[in-house]
Amino acid sequence: MRKKLLSLLVIASAFSVLPAHAQDKLTIYTYDSFTAEWGPGPQVEKAFEAECACDVEFVAVADGVALLNRLKLEGESTRADIVLGLDTNLTNEAKATGLFVRAGIDQASVKVPGGWSDDVFVPYDYAHFAVVYDSEKLANPPKSLHELVDGDPNEKIVLQDPRTSTPGLGMLLWIKSVYGANAPEAWAKLRNRVLTVTPGWSEAYGLFTKGEAPMVLSYTTSPAYHMVAEDTERYKALAFEEGNYLQIEVAGITTTGAKNPLAAKFLAFMTGPGFQDIIPETNWMLPAGATDKPLNPAFGKLPEPTKTLLFSADEVAANRKAWIDEWLAVMSR
């Protein structure tokens, strides 16, 4: 009886909050820097709305991992037709929720390092994680992950929380792939250099550009923003000797979106020039699909990682919790 009453209540409240699902509306959950004024969101929205004559609504959640948590919480009743902003480290866990359906689109135009074969998630951009530093504050930046870990603790770096943020998780996996079982010791040394751990990428990068710390974890492509938008080469990314960890960002259709024909249409649009041409100079990542415009020459001045590091989605899914607990244990000391 109680349970019945509860579910009635829940249904009632769900109806009061959710508008009736109009066919000509597409709801996309993504991370907050995607929807920022300077991010790709506004342009993508305009471009796709012109093509589909529909209404696109972006809902911003702090960062990639938080995005997955949000979806898990909402379950099948989620409003999201599409979740955009997970990365390969999360795809297995995302599939395990049973909340994603096959994309069902032609992925021939998709190109990412190492190739792509996944029938649920579709990549939209990629870049290597990198430490970005302020060349006016740091004369001798670390040349390797080992130098970063062992370096002067007074020269600080801002990192992201692996529990909420995909760059944070990327850093965790990067250290794991280089240090293996010795990762906790590496973190124990590195934590003295960490100014603070932010919940998402935008907070960390904001602190860095405000001058609170001379280093931040971001992407090899981040300096392109400063070259193009600010005409300065002050901020530089570092290719480390051990290699850089790769992030491929993906989008997928939810069980809610399976009922909305616009969802598949959007994913197809996402792999084409209409979307891909916007990505480099708004999301500051490399396009993972067909483009019409050549890349801005600034991207040619970026460091090329000597080696690409990447765990398989299965490995990450099997170990993520244990590795995060390991990280927590060290960082809470």
Place this chain on the structure above:
Amino acid sequence: MSQDTQATAQADGFLVATGSDGRLLAGAIALLGIAVLIGGAILGLLLEGVRDFGGALAAFDSYLFRIVWFTLWQAVLSTVLSVVPAIVVARALSRHPTFPGRALILRLFALPLALPAIVAALGILALLGRAGLLAVPLSALSGGTWPGIYGLSGILVAHVFFNLPLATRLLLEALDTVPSDQWRLASQLGMRSLSTFRLIEWPAMRAALPGAAGLVFMLCVTSFTIVLTLGGGPAATTLEVAIYQALRFDFDPARAVTFTVLQVALTVLVMLVLARLGANTAVDANLPVTRRKFISPGYAERSLNAGIILLALAFVAGPIAATVVAGLSADFARLLTEPAVRQATTTSIVLAILSALLSVMVALSLAAARRAAAAKRSKPARVFEAVAGTGAGFVLVVPPIVIGAGWFILLRHTGAVFAVAPAMVVFVNAVMAMPFVIRAIRPAFDAAAERNDRLCAQLGISGWNRTRLIDWPALRGPIATGLAFAMALSLGDLGVIALFGSDAVQTLPYLLLARMGSYRTDDAAGLALLLGLLCLALIFLADRFGAKGAS
């Protein structure tokens, strides 16, 4: 049998035993509502604990022990740093009844209690943060760049900001209970400052010390907002913040259950110790009345005490002033026209009004039911009287975040977790404010009933006429105080909305936290000023209305 069905059965028992007295019915409904709210949370936690017992057990790792340790350690430090200086400040204030602006200083010391924690946190950051108003002189002093106050130091400064004034007021109250005779005698015997302290002041304060320290400790153990905003990373995390992170970051309900159980165990333990110490767990906002004291401190002591008072004043007034200064630099013209800000303000105010009305209704029902039950002689009625009376205070054992966590886990499969946010904010804050509202209302209610019940019965005044003519004039002051307090509490809530908030339902503190998170400092400072002013205006109005009602 689950908690709430048990409560239902008990409530049914009362109804059978007491007939159909409306007052008892109202009280029973109020108690039932509270039982459902708390019971539902416990049910959610229990179900999850049973479903994933291994997971709950696995949460006992080194991380857990570290955060429990940190929770206790920061609370101990905060208590010591608040109470020890409070002894000195209270004594200084007590020895100078005519200190210029003394009444104003005491009013200012009552202010932090009315201020939402997130506003205070922002004020402290605006003053002492890396980019704070004092960053330049502090950098020069520390001979390098000022590192800011994230982590333990920030938490301690904030806790002392809240609790030093509180402890000072409690100790001052104790000092003011010393009879004038003793002061006169001390003066006649020519006691010096030190012997007065040893023989008169210290014994008076020592009696109040365990209670004051216990209360401060309790407030620090359950501190959520301060630790969340000033903690800065996993190294400075308390149990309450860890519960929030387990649910919103890790999405690990089993771990959250373990944390929650530990948190409740901890608060129960502290409450029990407090009860033994005879502490006054509901904070009294009365201004102490100063008796005539025959003290004539020498010049040296007078300047020392003046220095102490001014130092404490600067410590309390600093962050408040910084909130105002930083807030004024915000672009209010843009901020106030932003749809998100308007929406959040409206949401906050509507939820606060609902929460306050509910809280006062519950408190009135309980006060009336207790009164009605006291008039009966049966045993169930006596139990009911006790539950409606002192029992209500025990909701303080369950911090808002615990109730929130329980419901969050219970509702997570329904997909309605984010849709219930408004209801959760209203209900949880109403219940949390209730013990304080009862304290404000019940004495007046009982006194009015004592005075008027028989007369009204004789004259045949009852129902609406009695409410309008007899009860309302006596109760409207206390009701206004209760309403204002409950509204201020709900306006400042972050524990519940942090769990249930989303882009769909945002309150002012939630928006503030988001702006703070994305380092839009000016916006955050402006919102903090807005929120702080709202709360202060409420308290001021309540003061006004309350005073008028009482006269």
